[in-house]
Amino acid sequence: MKRGSFRDWRDARVDVEDYQELDIERILALLDLIGRGRASGVAIARARARADNPFHICDGRVTRLVLYFDGEHAFADLGLRA
Numbered sequence: 061m062k063r064g065s066f067r068d069w070r071d072a073r074v075d076v077e078d079y080q081e082l083d084i085e086r087i088l089a090l091l092d093l094i095g096r097g098r099a100s101g102v103a104i105a106r107a108r109a110r111a112d113n114p115f116h117i118c119d120g121r122v123t124r125l126v127l128y129f130d131g132e133h134a135f136a137d138l139g140l141r142a
Contacts, residue, residue: 069095074111082138087115090131114138 072095080088091111096103112134116124128134135141 070098071095082114082140085117087117088134088138088140089113089115 072093075092075094076089077092078090080090082088089112091113093111094103111127111129112131113128114126114134115122126134126137128137
């Protein structure tokens with residue numbers, strides 16, 4: 061997703077559907093991207109707007125965040141099953 065892409069959406073938000081602790085330093089957040097096109101008013105389809113993002117945490121702070129807009133790639137890169 062290119063920088064500024066959320067400008068094309070109104071009422072855009074991210075809802076956490078679930079999360080999974082991968083190990084002591086990583087959490088996988090399963091997210092739904094929700095919003096409407098600014099010009100068209102078309103809603104983002106929840107089923108197609110799923111993101112799975114691993115957060116790396118050290119001393120209670122996020123040190124790295126990897127953004128995936130395709131859950132299958134996230135699970136494959138992490139060596140997990142969807």
